Amino acid sequence: MLQAGIKFIAKAEKWVAEFDVFSIIGFMTCLVLLFNSHGKFFALLSIGALATLVFAPSLRRSPVFWIVMVLIWIPRLVIDWRDNEDHVFFGIYWCMAIGLALMGKDAEIAIRFNARWLIGLSFLIATIWKVISPQYYEGELFHYKLLQDSRFRMMVTTKVAGLDASDDQANAKAIIDLRNGSTTDGIAQLTYPKPVSYIAFFMTYWTILIEGSLGILFLLRSTRILSMIRNSLLMIFAITTYAVVPVLGFGILFMTMGIANCEPHEKRTKFCYLATSALILVLFASRIAIIQNFA
Protein backbone atom coordinates (compact mmCIF):
# COMPACT_ATOMS: atom_id res chain seq x y z
CA MET A 1 0.00 0.00 0.00
CA LEU A 2 2.90 2.30 0.84
CA GLN A 3 4.50 1.50 -2.51
CA ALA A 4 1.24 2.24 -4.30
CA GLY A 5 0.97 5.54 -2.43
CA ILE A 6 4.52 6.55 -3.37
CA LYS A 7 3.88 5.63 -7.02
CA PHE A 8 0.68 7.65 -7.03
CA ILE A 9 2.42 10.70 -5.54
CA ALA A 10 5.26 10.42 -8.08
CA LYS A 11 2.72 10.27 -10.94
CA ALA A 12 0.78 13.21 -9.54
CA GLU A 13 3.98 15.23 -9.14
CA LYS A 14 4.89 14.57 -12.77
CA TRP A 15 1.42 15.53 -13.97
CA VAL A 16 1.48 18.79 -12.01
CA ALA A 17 4.96 19.61 -13.32
CA GLU A 18 3.83 19.14 -16.93
CA PHE A 19 0.67 21.17 -16.55
CA ASP A 20 0.91 24.79 -17.70
CA VAL A 21 1.32 27.05 -14.67
CA PHE A 22 -1.31 29.49 -15.93
CA SER A 23 -3.80 26.63 -16.14
CA ILE A 24 -3.18 25.63 -12.51
CA ILE A 25 -3.27 29.17 -11.14
CA GLY A 26 -6.26 29.97 -13.36
CA PHE A 27 -8.35 27.14 -11.90
CA MET A 28 -7.23 27.92 -8.36
CA THR A 29 -7.91 31.64 -8.74
CA CYS A 30 -11.47 30.93 -9.94
CA LEU A 31 -11.90 28.77 -6.82
CA VAL A 32 -10.65 31.67 -4.69
CA LEU A 33 -13.15 33.99 -6.36
CA LEU A 34 -15.88 31.46 -5.60
CA PHE A 35 -14.91 31.41 -1.90
CA ASN A 36 -14.95 35.22 -1.91
CA SER A 37 -18.23 35.56 -3.81
CA HIS A 38 -20.71 35.95 -0.88
CA GLY A 39 -23.68 36.14 -3.21
CA LYS A 40 -25.40 34.34 -6.10
CA PHE A 41 -24.18 36.55 -8.94
CA PHE A 42 -20.49 36.38 -8.09
CA ALA A 43 -20.72 32.67 -7.20
CA LEU A 44 -22.22 31.91 -10.62
CA LEU A 45 -19.66 34.20 -12.26
CA SER A 46 -16.80 32.29 -10.60
CA ILE A 47 -18.25 28.90 -11.51
CA GLY A 48 -18.78 30.14 -15.07
CA ALA A 49 -15.20 31.40 -15.20
CA LEU A 50 -13.88 28.06 -13.97
CA ALA A 51 -15.96 26.17 -16.52
CA THR A 52 -14.76 28.51 -19.26
CA LEU A 53 -11.12 27.83 -18.43
CA VAL A 54 -11.74 24.07 -18.29
CA PHE A 55 -13.52 23.84 -21.65
CA ALA A 56 -11.76 26.66 -23.50
CA PRO A 57 -8.03 26.06 -22.88
CA SER A 58 -7.06 28.92 -25.21
CA LEU A 59 -8.42 31.40 -22.66
CA ARG A 60 -6.09 30.19 -19.91
CA ARG A 61 -3.40 32.50 -21.29
CA SER A 62 -5.73 35.31 -22.30
CA PRO A 63 -5.12 38.61 -20.50
CA VAL A 64 -8.55 39.80 -21.65
CA PHE A 65 -10.24 37.05 -19.60
CA TRP A 66 -8.63 38.31 -16.37
CA ILE A 67 -9.08 42.00 -17.12
CA VAL A 68 -12.79 41.38 -17.74
CA MET A 69 -13.06 39.52 -14.41
CA VAL A 70 -11.45 42.49 -12.65
CA LEU A 71 -13.77 44.97 -14.38
CA ILE A 72 -16.84 42.99 -13.33
CA TRP A 73 -15.71 42.95 -9.69
CA ILE A 74 -14.64 46.61 -9.48
CA PRO A 75 -18.12 48.15 -8.99
CA ARG A 76 -18.78 45.89 -6.01
CA LEU A 77 -15.42 46.75 -4.42
CA VAL A 78 -15.85 50.48 -4.97
CA ILE A 79 -19.52 50.86 -4.05
CA ASP A 80 -19.64 48.29 -1.24
CA TRP A 81 -16.04 48.60 -0.05
CA ARG A 82 -17.11 48.48 3.59
CA ASP A 83 -18.77 45.10 3.08
CA ASN A 84 -15.74 43.40 1.55
CA GLU A 85 -12.85 41.96 3.52
CA ASP A 86 -9.16 42.18 2.74
CA HIS A 87 -8.94 38.82 1.00
CA VAL A 88 -11.65 39.82 -1.49
CA PHE A 89 -9.63 42.85 -2.60
CA PHE A 90 -6.43 40.80 -2.56
CA GLY A 91 -8.02 38.21 -4.87
CA ILE A 92 -8.85 40.91 -7.42
CA TYR A 93 -5.36 42.41 -7.18
CA TRP A 94 -4.12 38.91 -8.07
CA CYS A 95 -6.47 38.64 -11.07
CA MET A 96 -5.09 41.98 -12.28
CA ALA A 97 -1.54 40.72 -11.81
CA ILE A 98 -2.31 37.62 -13.93
CA GLY A 99 -3.90 39.76 -16.63
CA LEU A 100 -0.94 42.16 -16.77
CA ALA A 101 1.59 39.31 -16.71
CA LEU A 102 -0.07 37.65 -19.71
CA MET A 103 0.26 40.83 -21.77
CA GLY A 104 3.96 40.20 -22.41
CA LYS A 105 6.20 37.45 -23.74
CA ASP A 106 7.81 36.97 -20.31
CA ALA A 107 4.49 36.04 -18.63
CA GLU A 108 5.99 33.31 -16.38
CA ILE A 109 8.69 35.68 -15.08
CA ALA A 110 6.18 38.51 -14.57
CA ILE A 111 3.72 36.38 -12.61
CA ARG A 112 6.54 34.93 -10.51
CA PHE A 113 7.65 38.47 -9.66
CA ASN A 114 4.13 39.60 -8.81
CA ALA A 115 3.43 36.52 -6.70
CA ARG A 116 6.61 36.98 -4.69
CA TRP A 117 6.03 40.69 -4.11
CA LEU A 118 2.34 40.34 -3.28
CA ILE A 119 3.05 37.60 -0.74
CA GLY A 120 5.98 39.52 0.73
CA LEU A 121 4.23 42.89 0.92
CA SER A 122 0.99 41.53 2.39
CA PHE A 123 2.85 39.80 5.22
CA LEU A 124 5.20 42.72 5.79
CA ILE A 125 2.34 45.24 5.99
CA ALA A 126 0.38 42.91 8.29
CA THR A 127 3.43 42.69 10.56
CA ILE A 128 3.87 46.47 10.61
CA TRP A 129 0.24 46.88 11.70
CA LYS A 130 0.81 44.45 14.55
CA VAL A 131 4.08 45.95 15.70
CA ILE A 132 2.64 49.49 15.90
CA SER A 133 -0.61 48.48 17.62
CA PRO A 134 -0.53 48.22 21.44
CA GLN A 135 -3.86 46.38 21.27
CA TYR A 136 -1.98 43.66 19.45
CA TYR A 137 1.47 43.41 21.07
CA GLU A 138 0.06 43.75 24.59
CA GLY A 139 -1.94 40.59 23.94
CA GLU A 140 -5.43 42.11 23.96
CA LEU A 141 -6.37 40.88 20.51
CA PHE A 142 -5.72 37.18 21.05
CA HIS A 143 -7.24 37.24 24.55
CA TYR A 144 -10.40 38.64 22.98
CA LYS A 145 -10.38 36.23 20.04
CA LEU A 146 -9.75 33.16 22.18
CA LEU A 147 -12.72 34.02 24.37
CA GLN A 148 -15.16 35.56 21.92
CA ASP A 149 -14.51 34.09 18.45
CA SER A 150 -16.23 30.71 18.05
CA ARG A 151 -13.52 29.47 15.65
CA PHE A 152 -10.88 29.87 18.33
CA ARG A 153 -13.14 28.75 21.17
CA MET A 154 -14.03 25.52 19.40
CA MET A 155 -10.51 24.56 18.30
CA VAL A 156 -8.25 26.07 20.97
CA THR A 157 -9.82 27.64 24.05
CA THR A 158 -12.04 24.80 25.19
CA LYS A 159 -9.94 21.86 23.95
CA VAL A 160 -6.44 23.12 24.75
CA ALA A 161 -6.74 25.95 27.29
CA GLY A 162 -9.39 24.16 29.34
CA LEU A 163 -12.10 26.81 29.36
CA ASP A 164 -15.12 25.05 30.78
CA ALA A 165 -18.65 25.36 29.47
CA SER A 166 -20.06 27.29 32.44
CA ASP A 167 -17.32 29.96 32.26
CA ASP A 168 -17.81 30.14 28.49
CA GLN A 169 -21.55 30.77 28.94
CA ALA A 170 -20.97 33.32 31.70
CA ASN A 171 -18.47 35.19 29.52
CA ALA A 172 -20.90 35.21 26.58
CA LYS A 173 -23.63 36.61 28.85
CA ALA A 174 -21.28 39.28 30.23
CA ILE A 175 -20.43 40.45 26.71
CA ILE A 176 -24.09 40.53 25.66
CA ASP A 177 -24.98 42.51 28.80
CA LEU A 178 -22.20 44.97 27.99
CA ARG A 179 -23.49 45.47 24.45
CA ASN A 180 -27.14 45.96 25.34
CA GLY A 181 -26.48 48.32 28.22
CA SER A 182 -27.34 45.99 31.09
CA THR A 183 -24.07 46.90 32.84
CA THR A 184 -23.82 50.29 34.51
CA ASP A 185 -20.04 50.56 34.53
CA GLY A 186 -19.36 49.57 30.90
CA ILE A 187 -17.36 46.53 31.99
CA ALA A 188 -17.79 42.85 31.20
CA GLN A 189 -16.02 40.74 33.82
CA LEU A 190 -14.74 37.51 32.31
CA THR A 191 -13.54 34.26 33.83
CA TYR A 192 -10.92 32.07 32.20
CA PRO A 193 -8.03 29.85 33.24
CA LYS A 194 -4.39 30.97 33.07
CA PRO A 195 -3.54 28.82 30.02
CA VAL A 196 -5.75 31.13 27.93
CA SER A 197 -3.31 33.97 28.64
CA TYR A 198 -0.28 31.79 27.92
CA ILE A 199 -1.75 30.73 24.58
CA ALA A 200 -2.81 34.30 23.77
CA PHE A 201 0.71 35.65 24.28
CA PHE A 202 2.26 32.72 22.43
CA MET A 203 -0.03 33.32 19.43
CA THR A 204 0.66 37.06 19.59
CA TYR A 205 4.42 36.70 19.22
CA TRP A 206 4.40 33.61 17.03
CA THR A 207 2.25 35.49 14.51
CA ILE A 208 4.60 38.49 14.46
CA LEU A 209 7.55 36.10 14.02
CA ILE A 210 6.09 34.00 11.21
CA GLU A 211 4.40 36.84 9.32
CA GLY A 212 7.45 39.07 9.66
CA SER A 213 9.71 36.26 8.48
CA LEU A 214 7.50 35.54 5.47
CA GLY A 215 7.38 39.23 4.62
CA ILE A 216 11.17 39.57 4.65
CA LEU A 217 12.00 36.21 3.06
CA PHE A 218 9.66 36.69 0.11
CA LEU A 219 11.01 40.17 -0.59
CA LEU A 220 14.61 38.97 -0.76
CA ARG A 221 16.02 37.86 -4.11
CA SER A 222 15.58 34.15 -4.69
CA THR A 223 18.22 31.55 -3.98
CA ARG A 224 17.64 27.79 -3.79
CA ILE A 225 17.92 27.58 -0.01
CA LEU A 226 15.92 30.75 0.60
CA SER A 227 13.22 29.47 -1.73
CA MET A 228 13.00 26.15 0.11
CA ILE A 229 12.77 27.88 3.51
CA ARG A 230 10.14 30.42 2.56
CA ASN A 231 7.97 27.98 0.63
CA SER A 232 8.00 25.58 3.60
CA LEU A 233 7.22 28.41 6.00
CA LEU A 234 4.30 29.60 3.84
CA MET A 235 2.80 26.13 3.81
CA ILE A 236 3.27 25.80 7.59
CA PHE A 237 1.63 29.19 8.05
CA ALA A 238 -1.29 28.18 5.83
CA ILE A 239 -1.94 24.89 7.60
CA THR A 240 -1.60 26.22 11.15
CA THR A 241 -3.61 29.39 10.50
CA TYR A 242 -6.38 28.20 8.26
CA ALA A 243 -7.00 25.06 10.29
CA VAL A 244 -8.16 27.36 13.10
CA VAL A 245 -9.48 30.33 11.12
CA PRO A 246 -10.70 28.87 7.82
CA VAL A 247 -10.57 31.92 5.56
CA LEU A 248 -10.33 29.91 2.37
CA GLY A 249 -10.16 33.04 0.25
CA PHE A 250 -6.79 33.82 1.80
CA GLY A 251 -5.48 30.30 2.31
CA ILE A 252 -5.99 29.03 -1.22
CA LEU A 253 -4.88 32.39 -2.66
CA PHE A 254 -1.53 32.21 -0.88
CA MET A 255 -1.09 28.64 -2.16
CA THR A 256 -1.93 29.82 -5.69
CA MET A 257 0.64 32.59 -5.45
CA GLY A 258 3.13 30.09 -4.05
CA ILE A 259 2.67 27.90 -7.13
CA ALA A 260 3.01 30.90 -9.43
CA ASN A 261 6.26 31.86 -7.67
CA CYS A 262 7.86 28.44 -8.26
CA GLU A 263 10.86 28.33 -10.59
CA PRO A 264 10.70 25.76 -13.44
CA HIS A 265 12.88 23.28 -11.51
CA GLU A 266 10.70 23.47 -8.37
CA LYS A 267 8.27 20.78 -9.52
CA ARG A 268 7.99 19.10 -6.14
CA THR A 269 7.30 22.45 -4.45
CA LYS A 270 4.42 23.06 -6.84
CA PHE A 271 2.99 19.67 -5.95
CA CYS A 272 3.42 20.40 -2.23
CA TYR A 273 1.51 23.66 -2.59
CA LEU A 274 -1.33 21.81 -4.31
CA ALA A 275 -1.29 19.14 -1.62
CA THR A 276 -1.39 21.85 1.09
CA SER A 277 -4.37 23.44 -0.66
CA ALA A 278 -6.13 20.08 -0.63
CA LEU A 279 -5.29 19.67 3.05
CA ILE A 280 -6.74 23.10 3.88
CA LEU A 281 -9.95 22.13 2.09
CA VAL A 282 -10.11 18.76 3.85
CA LEU A 283 -9.58 20.44 7.25
CA PHE A 284 -12.35 22.90 6.42
CA ALA A 285 -14.74 20.13 5.39
CA SER A 286 -13.99 18.04 8.49
CA ARG A 287 -14.51 21.11 10.66
CA ILE A 288 -17.98 21.59 9.14
CA ALA A 289 -18.72 17.93 9.85
CA ILE A 290 -17.59 18.34 13.50
CA ILE A 291 -19.73 21.44 13.97
CA GLN A 292 -22.77 19.71 12.48
CA ASN A 293 -22.29 16.68 14.69
CA PHE A 294 -22.04 18.76 17.84
CA ALA A 295 -24.75 21.29 16.92
Next chain:
Amino acid sequence: MHIFDSNWRSKALRYWAVPTFLVFIAAIHMYRTHVFQQSSWGAGCGFGMFTTVDYHDSRFFRCAISIDGNTQMDAFFGPSFRKLNLQARVTPSDYNLSKLANELTRAEWYEVVVFDPKDESNVLARIADTDSQAQEFLQRKFNDRIVNTRSTRIRVESLEIELLGIRFDTERQQIKSHLINKLRLQRKTPNSDVASWNKVYR
Protein backbone atom coordinates in the same frame (compact mmCIF):
# COMPACT_ATOMS: atom_id res chain seq x y z
CA MET B 1 -1.61 37.98 -27.11
CA HIS B 2 1.32 40.23 -26.37
CA ILE B 3 0.01 43.78 -26.17
CA PHE B 4 3.15 45.21 -24.74
CA ASP B 5 6.65 44.72 -26.09
CA SER B 6 9.47 44.40 -23.62
CA ASN B 7 10.40 48.10 -23.20
CA TRP B 8 10.95 49.42 -19.69
CA ARG B 9 7.59 51.18 -19.46
CA SER B 10 5.59 48.07 -20.18
CA LYS B 11 7.78 46.04 -17.86
CA ALA B 12 7.28 48.60 -15.07
CA LEU B 13 3.52 48.41 -15.51
CA ARG B 14 3.31 44.62 -15.69
CA TYR B 15 5.71 44.00 -12.82
CA TRP B 16 5.17 46.91 -10.45
CA ALA B 17 1.63 48.24 -10.97
CA VAL B 18 -0.19 45.78 -8.69
CA PRO B 19 2.37 45.69 -5.84
CA THR B 20 2.55 49.52 -5.89
CA PHE B 21 -1.23 49.81 -5.83
CA LEU B 22 -1.38 47.36 -2.91
CA VAL B 23 1.04 49.46 -0.87
CA PHE B 24 -0.78 52.69 -1.77
CA ILE B 25 -4.20 51.39 -0.65
CA ALA B 26 -2.76 49.82 2.51
CA ALA B 27 -1.05 53.11 3.41
CA ILE B 28 -4.33 55.01 2.98
CA HIS B 29 -6.12 52.48 5.18
CA MET B 30 -3.44 52.75 7.86
CA TYR B 31 -3.67 56.56 7.78
CA ARG B 32 -7.46 56.57 8.00
CA THR B 33 -7.41 54.10 10.89
CA HIS B 34 -5.05 56.24 12.93
CA VAL B 35 -6.59 59.61 12.05
CA PHE B 36 -10.30 58.86 11.60
CA GLN B 37 -10.60 55.72 13.75
CA GLN B 38 -11.61 53.73 10.67
CA SER B 39 -11.85 50.01 11.38
CA SER B 40 -8.51 48.28 10.84
CA TRP B 41 -10.16 45.08 9.67
CA GLY B 42 -11.83 44.38 6.36
CA ALA B 43 -13.57 47.30 4.77
CA GLY B 44 -10.73 47.76 2.34
CA CYS B 45 -7.35 46.17 1.84
CA GLY B 46 -5.05 47.37 4.55
CA PHE B 47 -4.02 43.95 5.90
CA GLY B 48 -4.86 45.17 9.38
CA MET B 49 -6.98 42.14 10.24
CA PHE B 50 -6.30 40.49 13.59
CA THR B 51 -4.58 43.66 14.81
CA THR B 52 -6.98 45.49 17.10
CA VAL B 53 -9.76 44.52 19.46
CA ASP B 54 -11.58 47.72 18.51
CA TYR B 55 -12.86 47.29 14.95
CA HIS B 56 -16.22 47.56 13.20
CA ASP B 57 -17.48 44.12 14.26
CA SER B 58 -16.78 44.73 17.96
CA ARG B 59 -18.20 48.27 17.93
CA PHE B 60 -21.82 48.65 18.97
CA PHE B 61 -24.51 51.27 19.37
CA ARG B 62 -26.56 52.36 22.31
CA CYS B 63 -29.63 54.33 21.51
CA ALA B 64 -32.11 56.13 23.72
CA ILE B 65 -35.34 57.84 22.76
CA SER B 66 -37.54 60.32 24.54
CA ILE B 67 -41.19 61.00 23.71
CA ASP B 68 -41.53 64.00 26.01
CA GLY B 69 -38.06 65.49 25.73
CA ASN B 70 -37.13 64.37 29.24
CA THR B 71 -37.57 60.70 30.20
CA GLN B 72 -35.41 58.44 28.07
CA MET B 73 -35.97 54.82 27.14
CA ASP B 74 -33.45 52.38 25.74
CA ALA B 75 -34.12 51.98 22.03
CA PHE B 76 -33.39 49.02 19.78
CA PHE B 77 -33.04 48.97 16.01
CA GLY B 78 -31.95 46.32 13.52
CA PRO B 79 -31.65 45.00 9.97
CA SER B 80 -33.45 47.84 8.20
CA PHE B 81 -30.54 50.09 9.07
CA ARG B 82 -27.76 47.58 8.28
CA LYS B 83 -25.95 49.66 5.67
CA LEU B 84 -25.94 52.91 7.66
CA ASN B 85 -25.11 50.94 10.82
CA LEU B 86 -22.07 49.40 9.10
CA GLN B 87 -20.99 52.72 7.60
CA ALA B 88 -20.96 54.40 10.99
CA ARG B 89 -19.15 51.50 12.67
CA VAL B 90 -16.47 51.35 9.96
CA THR B 91 -15.89 55.12 9.84
CA PRO B 92 -17.36 56.71 12.98
CA SER B 93 -17.48 60.27 11.64
CA ASP B 94 -20.06 62.87 12.66
CA TYR B 95 -21.46 62.66 9.12
CA ASN B 96 -22.02 58.90 9.17
CA LEU B 97 -23.48 58.97 12.66
CA SER B 98 -25.77 61.78 11.62
CA LYS B 99 -27.00 59.85 8.58
CA LEU B 100 -27.92 56.88 10.78
CA ALA B 101 -29.56 59.05 13.44
CA ASN B 102 -31.62 60.95 10.84
CA GLU B 103 -32.86 57.69 9.39
CA LEU B 104 -33.77 56.44 12.85
CA THR B 105 -35.88 59.53 13.49
CA ARG B 106 -37.85 58.73 10.31
CA ALA B 107 -38.58 55.13 11.43
CA GLU B 108 -41.77 53.86 13.08
CA TRP B 109 -41.09 53.53 16.77
CA TYR B 110 -43.12 51.64 19.33
CA GLU B 111 -43.01 51.91 23.08
CA VAL B 112 -42.97 48.41 24.54
CA VAL B 113 -44.18 48.30 28.12
CA VAL B 114 -43.41 45.08 30.01
CA PHE B 115 -45.65 44.46 33.01
CA ASP B 116 -46.54 41.82 35.55
CA PRO B 117 -49.60 39.92 34.20
CA LYS B 118 -51.08 39.87 37.73
CA ASP B 119 -50.73 43.61 38.18
CA GLU B 120 -50.80 45.89 35.13
CA SER B 121 -49.54 48.85 37.14
CA ASN B 122 -46.34 46.97 37.99
CA VAL B 123 -44.25 48.07 35.01
CA LEU B 124 -41.07 46.03 34.75
CA ALA B 125 -39.49 47.71 31.75
CA ARG B 126 -40.20 50.36 29.17
CA ILE B 127 -38.22 50.33 25.94
CA ALA B 128 -38.51 51.72 22.42
CA ASP B 129 -38.43 49.39 19.49
CA THR B 130 -38.30 49.47 15.72
CA ASP B 131 -37.66 46.42 13.51
CA SER B 132 -38.79 44.14 16.39
CA GLN B 133 -35.29 44.11 17.76
CA ALA B 134 -36.30 44.40 21.38
CA GLN B 135 -37.71 40.85 21.51
CA GLU B 136 -34.28 39.27 21.96
CA PHE B 137 -33.37 41.69 24.75
CA LEU B 138 -36.67 41.09 26.52
CA GLN B 139 -36.42 37.33 26.20
CA ARG B 140 -33.01 37.39 27.82
CA LYS B 141 -34.00 39.83 30.56
CA PHE B 142 -37.22 38.04 31.51
CA ASN B 143 -36.49 34.44 30.50
CA ASP B 144 -37.43 33.09 33.92
CA ARG B 145 -40.57 35.15 34.33
CA ILE B 146 -43.97 35.29 32.80
CA VAL B 147 -44.64 38.81 31.61
CA ASN B 148 -47.02 40.66 29.33
CA THR B 149 -46.14 43.39 26.88
CA ARG B 150 -48.09 46.24 25.37
CA SER B 151 -46.91 48.19 22.31
CA THR B 152 -47.94 51.71 21.39
CA ARG B 153 -46.82 53.76 18.42
CA ILE B 154 -44.82 56.80 19.58
CA ARG B 155 -43.32 59.93 18.14
CA VAL B 156 -39.71 60.71 18.86
CA GLU B 157 -39.00 64.06 20.47
CA SER B 158 -35.32 63.39 21.03
CA LEU B 159 -32.93 60.62 20.07
CA GLU B 160 -29.49 59.99 21.47
CA ILE B 161 -27.13 57.54 19.85
CA GLU B 162 -23.70 56.47 21.06
CA LEU B 163 -21.11 54.42 19.23
CA LEU B 164 -18.93 52.44 21.61
CA GLY B 165 -15.77 50.43 21.12
CA ILE B 166 -14.05 47.96 23.39
CA ARG B 167 -10.65 47.22 24.88
CA PHE B 168 -9.48 44.11 26.72
CA ASP B 169 -7.85 44.49 30.13
CA THR B 170 -5.70 41.36 30.34
CA GLU B 171 -4.70 41.96 33.96
CA ARG B 172 -8.23 42.31 35.31
CA GLN B 173 -9.79 39.86 32.81
CA GLN B 174 -12.26 42.51 31.68
CA ILE B 175 -13.67 43.91 28.47
CA LYS B 176 -14.23 47.63 28.82
CA SER B 177 -16.31 49.81 26.56
CA HIS B 178 -15.36 53.36 25.60
CA LEU B 179 -17.20 56.11 23.78
CA ILE B 180 -16.12 56.72 20.19
CA ASN B 181 -18.78 59.16 19.06
CA LYS B 182 -22.16 60.44 20.21
CA LEU B 183 -25.01 62.43 18.75
CA ARG B 184 -28.19 63.82 20.20
CA LEU B 185 -31.08 64.98 18.02
CA GLN B 186 -33.72 67.17 19.62
CA ARG B 187 -36.87 68.17 17.76
CA LYS B 188 -36.61 71.94 17.20
CA THR B 189 -40.28 72.55 17.91
CA PRO B 190 -41.66 70.10 20.51
CA ASN B 191 -44.85 68.29 19.54
CA SER B 192 -44.61 69.74 16.07
CA ASP B 193 -45.38 67.69 13.01
CA VAL B 194 -42.54 69.36 11.19
CA ALA B 195 -39.48 67.25 11.70
CA SER B 196 -36.43 69.44 11.97
CA TRP B 197 -33.75 68.70 14.47
CA ASN B 198 -31.05 70.32 16.55
CA LYS B 199 -27.89 68.26 16.52
CA VAL B 200 -25.44 68.04 19.37
CA TYR B 201 -22.30 66.00 18.83
CA ARG B 202 -19.98 64.57 21.42
